[in-house]
Amino acid sequence: MKKIGLAVCYDTKNFGSQLQVLATVKKVEELGYKSEIIRYKKKITPTFIVQTIPRLFNISFVKSKLSGNQKDKALKSKPFYQKQVQQRNQRFNAFVDKYFAPLFSESYGGWETLVAKCKKNYDAFLCGSDQLWLPNNLGSHFYTLEFAPDNKPKIAYATSFGVSQIPDGQKKATAKYLNRFQHLSTRELAGQKIIKELTGKMAQVVCDPTLLFDAEGWKQMLPEKKIVEEPYVFCYFLGTNEEHRKIANEFKSKTGLKLVTCPFLDNYVECDLNFGDIQLFDMDAADFVNLIRHAEYILTDSFHGSVFSILNHKKFMTFNRFNAGANSRNSRIDSLCTLLGLSERRYSGNVMDVKNGIDYNAVEEKLKKLRAESAKYLKDALKEN
The missing domain is CATH 3.40.50 (Rossmann fold)
Structure with missing residues (x-):
């Protein structure tokens, strides 16, 4: 071999x-x-x-x-x-x-x-x-x-x-x-x-x-379990944009759903000290996948946050982590959304758009x-x- x-x-x-x-x-x-x-x-x-x-x-x-x-x-x-x-x-x-x-x-x-x-x-x-x-x-x-x-x-x-x-x-x-x-x-x-x-x-x-691998394939690798029992919005932000946190809090105030966060992964962001109703640290990659599986909505600036939202047919919104330009590192999310027909899931000014339905039958055909x-x-x- x-x-x-x-x-x-x-x-x-x-x-x-x-x-x-x-x-x-x-x-x-x-x-x-x-x-x-x-x-x-x-x-x-x-x-x-x-x-x-x-x-x-x-x-x-x-x-x-x-x-x-x-x-x-x-x-x-x-x-x-x-x-x-x-x-x-x-x-x-x-x-x-x-x-x-x-x-x-x-x-x-x-x-x-x-x-x-x-x-x-x-x-x-x-x-x-x-x-x-x-x-x-x-x-x-x-x-x-x-x-x-x-x-x-x-x-x-x-x-x-x-x-x-x-x-x-x-x-x-x-x-x-x-x-x-x-x-x-x-x-x-x-x-x-x-x-x-x-x-x-x-x-x-x-x-x-x-x-x-599809959602079922991932369940074979990482079994399903609930990390948070009550309904929640999973806010997975790796970037430093404080405006994204404000927008998430706006969504919370309009829906009444609690925000689950994972602070200080890539960067230290001062406002993250008080961002999120449930802040999680004791977690691994399997828990990350399960948080997406059971979330009502996902707000993220992460490529893989977007990927696992798609795999699990979730309603999600992806924010730009980086400023636009030749050295921007947004291109992987640009390609993902373009290839799968999901460009409308990019944040464009109204966070409530995350509640819009997604034709996952069409997405699955492309995927x-x-x-x-x-x-x-x-x-x-x-x-x-």
Whole structure:
């Protein structure tokens, strides 16, 4: 049996990231292949320093690091919430131990070891999904599969750039790693355009791994249970826009429904201290899915918040987490809504529109076609190697 080395972002403290990894490994397994999650432990070596220096001049990369430091610093001044966030992080780690640890490779310490071990241990390599090709990540050289041998197949499944345009200074390096892939697919229409412009290749637009399974398929992986007993609106905001919280409170006042929130996931937002009637910290990715399954409505700025709302045929409204522009990371939600005919579920000024009905029969027809085409792409890519 062929052995596939997976370059996936399994250890991020993010529900969507962990769920797309779970879907990826389950689908590869379902297609009849053995897979292993590649664990790369960086070492401070001359090679690592040379690879890392360019990232220090990447404004987006520096901003993301500063944002993380700001969150940690803010939470230190709020011991109660700091403890709650630590508890949630333990649940993230427990999810990894349960679902991913059995698939872990040995720890490959340092770039040279990573290159040598992967050359020996795998028949092919797959990266995806998530925003692994963000311009911020270019300097890591891992999710671009630059460690994989030239003579072994490299597959990208639904890998996302997260932006609609690559910075001019990174176009040459981006084209170089893309041209090493034998099979290219992306999650967004914008990503398809980027690949075409940089390589001349027509990459297939495929669905996020989480969409490869329907609601029943997910129940097989993550059993159904109620997290909150009373009727509620699940407000899943990862961004910092305080106006979105005000709009959610407006919806609460008009409906009388309580708001369930998950504060301080990606960012520290001061107003989130008092946002939500039920604030949840002791939860994992399975609880996240179940909160969506049983919500009356979902208000979110999250891609995977939108995905699982769709899979479970919920009434939802998606807000833009990022400002518009070439470096905006809204493109994945743009593509999702365009491909499934759900553009009216984007917030456009009236939160009460979330109560409008959705023709999920039409959505399912589009989704089934996209799911079948995406599964065929992955099956064919793995089979050819």
